[in-house]
Amino acid sequence: MHGFLAGFRVELRILRANPDAFIPLLTAPLFTIIFLAIVRQGGRHDLQPDALMAPVLMTLWWFALYEGGKVVTDDRWQGLLESVLAAPVGLASVILGRIAAMMCLGLFGFFEVWAVGEALFGVGIPFEHPTALVLTLLVTVFAMAGTAVAFAALFVMTRNATTFTNSASFPFYVLGGIFVPVAVLPGWIQPVSSAIFLSWSADLLRASMRPAPIHDFWGRLGMVVLLGCVSFAIGRAVLALVLRRMRVTGELATV
Amino acid sequence: MSAVAPALNVMRHAFFAGVADYRVIFTWRSWIAGWMVRVIAQVSFFALIGLRVADERLAFYILIGNALAVAAQAGVFSLNMTTAERWTGTLPLLVASPSSPVVVFSARGAYLAVDGALSALPLSSSRGRPSAFTCPGRECSPLSR
Numbered sequence: 572m573h574g575f576l577a578g579f580r581v582e583l584r585i586l587r588a589n590p591d592a593f594i595p596l597l598t599a600p601l602f603t604i605i606f607l608a609i610v611r612q613g614g615r616h617d618l619q620p621d622a623l624m625a626p627v628l629m630t631l632w633w634f635a636l637y638e639g640g641k642v643v644t645d646d647r648w649q650g651l652l653e654s655v656l657a658a659p660v661g662l663a664s665v666i667l668g669r670i671a672a673m674m675c676l677g678l679f680g681f682f683e684v685w686a687v688g689e690a691l692f693g694v695g696i697p698f699e700h701p702t703a704l705v706l707t708l709l710v711t712v713f714a715m716a717g718t719a720v721a722f723a724a725l726f727v728m729t730r731n732a733t734t735f736t737n738s739a740s741f742p743f744y745v746l747g748g749i750f751v752p753v754a755v756l757p758g759w760i761q762p763v764s765s766a767i768f769l770s771w772s773a774d775l776l777r778a779s780m781r782p783a784p785i786h787d788f789w790g791r792l793g794m795v796v797l798l799g800c801v802s803f804a805i806g807r808a809v810l811a812l813v814l815r816r817m818r819v820t821g822e823l824a825t826v
Numbered sequence: 827m828s829a830v831a832p833a834l835n836v837m838r839h840a841f842f843a844g845v846a847d848y849r850v851i852f853t854w855r856s857w858i859a860g861w862m863v864r865v866i867a868q869v870s871f872f873a874l875i876g877l878r879v880a881d882e883r884l885a886f887y888i889l890i891g892n893a894l895a896v897a898a899q900a901g902v903f904s905l906n907m908t909t910a911e912r913w914t915g916t917l918p919l920l921v922a923s924p925s926s927p928v929v930v931f932s933a934r935g936a937y938l939a940v941d942g943a944l945s946a947l948p949l950s951s952s953r954g955r956p957s958a959f960t961c962p963g964r965e966c967s968p969l970s971r
Contacts (some may be wrong), residue, residue, distance in 0.1 A: 583881070592850055605880075609875060609876070609879055609884075609888065610879050610885070612879075612880075613876075613879035613880035613884055614880070615879045615880070618878070618879060622833060696946040713860060731850070731851055733851065734856050734860050734861075735860065736859055737860070737861065737864060738860035738863060739864075740864065741864050741867035741868040741871050742863055742864060742867040744867070744871050745867045745871050745874070750871070750874075750875055750878075751871075751875060751878050752876075753872040755874065755878065756874075
């Protein structure tokens with residue numbers, strides 16, 4: 572827990588000195604405008620809540636992928652990895668704390684999207700099931716953080732992580748059904764989508780904004796938590812493997 | 827003529843320097859399995875939105891918009907070049923050289939125009955038939971509306 576909190580605090584300071592990290596909060600209003608414009612042009616006012624929720628998920632995903640994914644790689648390039656490893660706390664918990672700080676920042680996207688919808692289109696987020704909505708958002712942030720740890724571990728093994736970060740946005744938006752439900756995708760893709768927590772989160776978020784009762788809420792929420800935990804476990808295992816290899820080859824720092 | 831030849835020479839070298847840069851970022855394999863997958867997913871994402879919201883007409887409209895966006899997006903990456911030169915410490919050398927930075931940067935980023943065109947190519951395969959992005963054997967409307 573010490574490592575987690577220390578990582579959380581450090582990341583808040585890093586973020587304050589690194590305005591580049593705020594880019595997703597600049598693009599969220601633009602995506603909100605694009606999506607709302609499309610659904611209104613198509614006369615589908617019933618899809619406005621979905622158009623608001625998609626940019627929220629995109630913002631969180633961006634933070635997890637772009638910022639969370641490069642945490643270890645950046646430390647390695649700056650020659651900080653040895654010091655972090657020498658500390659008497661687990662690296663995974665420090666990373667999780669740092670990524671959790673980023674994800675909390677990503678949650679501002681929710682309020683931003685809400686404000687843009689209200690200000691420009693007069694469309695607010697319908698709180699039909701407020702508790703379900705808040706719980707789903709929190710659990711989604713948790714799963715995002717777990718996934719970001721996996722990204723951070725995987726990216727440190729690559730020659731050029733940018734190649735992967737640039738490529739892993741829209742495929743996951745489609746597979747995660749963040750705007751168009753997974754049920755609409757071809758049948759052979761759907762099992763893949765089921766293994767991605769985004770698809771469960773997006774479905775739950777959409778359901779929590781509709782008046783109809785939410786079917787099997789706790790079961791679906793549990794799936795998001797489970798998939799987030801699995802991602803974190805994979806990330807932790809890969810990280811341990813990578814660090815062991817680096818210790819053997821003497822390549823902890825790449826400076 | 828004597829002024830044009832050195833400029834062309836600089837442009838040629840700058841272009842190949844850009845291509846060399848790009849080859850560090852992407853191999854053929856990572857370009858196809860990474861970048862192209864992203865482009866196709868981006869197009870599919872917006873086309874599916876068009877189909878969910880309205881019909882093939884709107885989906886096609888969004889598809890064309892995305893084709894242009896994808897082509898332009900690649901070009902926007904050239905904006906990073908000045909910053910990259912600064913970070914790698916080569917910008918002062920470039921400024922001190924007798925060549926115009928405008929000539930160097932425009933030639934160096936020219937490969938991105940080719941990249942943008944190639945990236946937008948898969949979109950032309952739909953030829954105004956966004957149904958290429960619908961779900962085969964599956965009716966989208968009842969689930970989405």
